[in-house]
Amino acid sequence: xxxxxxxxxxxxxxxxxxxxxxxxxxxxxxxxxxxxxxxxxxxxxxxxxxxxxxxxxxxxxxxxxxxxxxx
Numbered sequence: 752x753x754x755x756x757x758x759x760x761x762x763x764x765x766x767x768x769x770x771x772x773x774x775x776x777x778x779x780x781x782x783x784x785x786x787x788x789x790x791x792x793x794x795x796x797x798x799x800x801x802x803x804x805x806x807x808x809x810x811x812x813x814x815x816x817x818x819x820x821x822x
Contacts, residue, residue, distance in 0.1 A: 756805035760797025779818040786811035
């Protein structure tokens, strides 16, 4: 699967990443659209420091559940 990963300010890369393996009771969501909040913009421009690297920014997601792990 693909993910946009931010390594440092102005260094974002679209990369192949492994499919996540959630715990029981979670669902896998196929992302259809995302939004970026002011914090994501600040991470990208460097006005707010990254708390880890690489970081997959954005938590405003629209998608459909495609897999569920039984609880």
